Amino acid sequence: MSRHSQNGPIYEVEGLVIDLYTPTVSVRAVDGAGFYVAPGETLAIVGESGSGKTVMTLGPLGLLPEGVAVDLRGTARADGKDILSMSPTDLSRLRGGFFGVIFQDPMSALNPMLKIGPQLAEQARRFAGLSAEEAKKEAVSLLARSGIPDPEDRYDRYPHELSGGMLQRAMIALALAARPRVLIADEPTTALDATVQAQILALIRQIQKEDGIAVILITHDIGAVSVLADRVAVLYAGQVAEEGSAIDVLTAPVHPYTRGLLASVPDFRSNNATGTKEIPGIPPNQAQLEPGCRFADRCELVQPQCRTHRPPLVKVGAGPVPHRVACPVVMAAEGIVTHD
């Protein structure tokens, strides 16, 4: 499935712990999670709202909103370089040039006081090394490539003059303007109309194919995962419950949470005998963490030891793309062995 599995990871996070502090609460948003993505590959990160998808992916880049104090441990490497020990200036350059980010709501993610086009041109000038003139041409062609009609006219528009779908296309163009190696799309379609969603996903897919860049797609949309993703990481309460190739995770899920998540998606698999059902219960309060498996309170298979020992993420199966699961109970019950 992974077209470039021979390539090493280009963005890689390991053993990440992120604590967030606001005047009222402190939360362990990410608790020893990790992921990696290789060039030419699309990694989907799925999980419920609040499971830490955004914080895990953008936190190491210093892209969490101001007003929250962030305590971050672990390792994060971009192109082999340690991100967490970088100087603020180097990190800024990395964010601008190496990574491109598409945010959830283009209406609020684009500055209402700034015209669209000049921002793209500036990115192209600063990070792709183009002259001012070339950069403007590049910006217009980026807008065109992102499927924006009449790009010369749109170049001089302010965000309020474009529709939501057009704005998300502009956001994509902005993310691509610096010619990044990793494109992070954080729920890029959640704020859009259903008809526009498919178009935006198709656009991301096309860009990924044409440019061979790494894409991290954060999403709730299992349908999008099945269409776009090479690999999937399932996040639950700040930990990775399961990860592996999209085929493995979607068709042969092991972790009870992954199974529940897929069962709650209507018509995801036609052989879904039980019909759709929501996972009962709510995620744990990440301000007061208990030891053991995070999913224990909602898990039908819970055993006493689940509550005392944190299940390790272990490799199952022997496929070329590692499939890892953090549930020894299911593995034992179904005779799945470790391939570590």
Added chain:
Amino acid sequence: MQRMFMRRVGLALLLMLAATALTFWLVTAAPGNVAALIAERAAGAGADGEMIAKIADDLGLNDPLPVRYARWLGDALTGDFGVSLRTGKPMAEEFAERIPMTLALLAGGGVLALVLSLAMGIAGAASNGGIVDRVLHGLALVGASTPNFFFAAMLVIVFSVWLGMVPTFGVAGLTSWLLPWITIALFPASVLARVVRVNMQDTMSRPFATTGFAKGLTRSAVLLREALPNIAIPYMTTFGAQFTLMIIGAIVVERVFGLNGVGAFFIEAIRFRDFIGMQAILTLFVVFFVSINLLVDLLAMLADPRLRRPRKA
């Protein structure tokens, strides 16, 4: 946009009309009799009731209030604000002499407040909770709660009396303007610095600021290029309000520093029950208030692309 503009101008004119009518009514209702005052000036203690009545009749003071207001308004529109009861000079002449002085005070104070508040607010946001931020916050609090007459006295004692750097009274050259400008700018600069700081903080936690970081901008670049344009509108509105309030500050500051502006004249007018002078100065204040607010509203409209270029259907 154009209709909004016309509506705003129309509203401003109505406001001026209403405010001048109100002040006219208040000034004429105040204790004291214009005719008696004029008679006193003309004949000293020899003024009798008959003379007063005649003057009142000549001036039309016995006409109903609306008639008198209409007459006053008609004169005012031609630039005739009457003759000061105190100085005996036409108010138009007093204006010509004094308005430049007050304008210089307000303009210098306004520029100072603008520069100081932006510098303090941006430096505070750049420091973001650091020592600079906290010191500036403290300064702004002190600045906003120090009465200007007290502050002026402190400045005069230190810079004029102790250090002899600037004259204590009157204007002679640019340095003599420094203390009045600083005094009148103190309060608005402090308030506006907080406005900048608080709005900066709010703006920096908005999603588009995160986009700014994602574009590879350093924090100071995000502050200046992404956040600052977004605080322009609340800043302009508050600046307008603070700038108009500076005319009240001017009354005190002109007295303390011996500047012959309209503020100083106003105090004298009240002391001498110069109703003509009072009404003229109050009219000037109203015009100043309304036109500055109008100007600021229009500038804010122009600064906001959402208003300047409303979305096409």
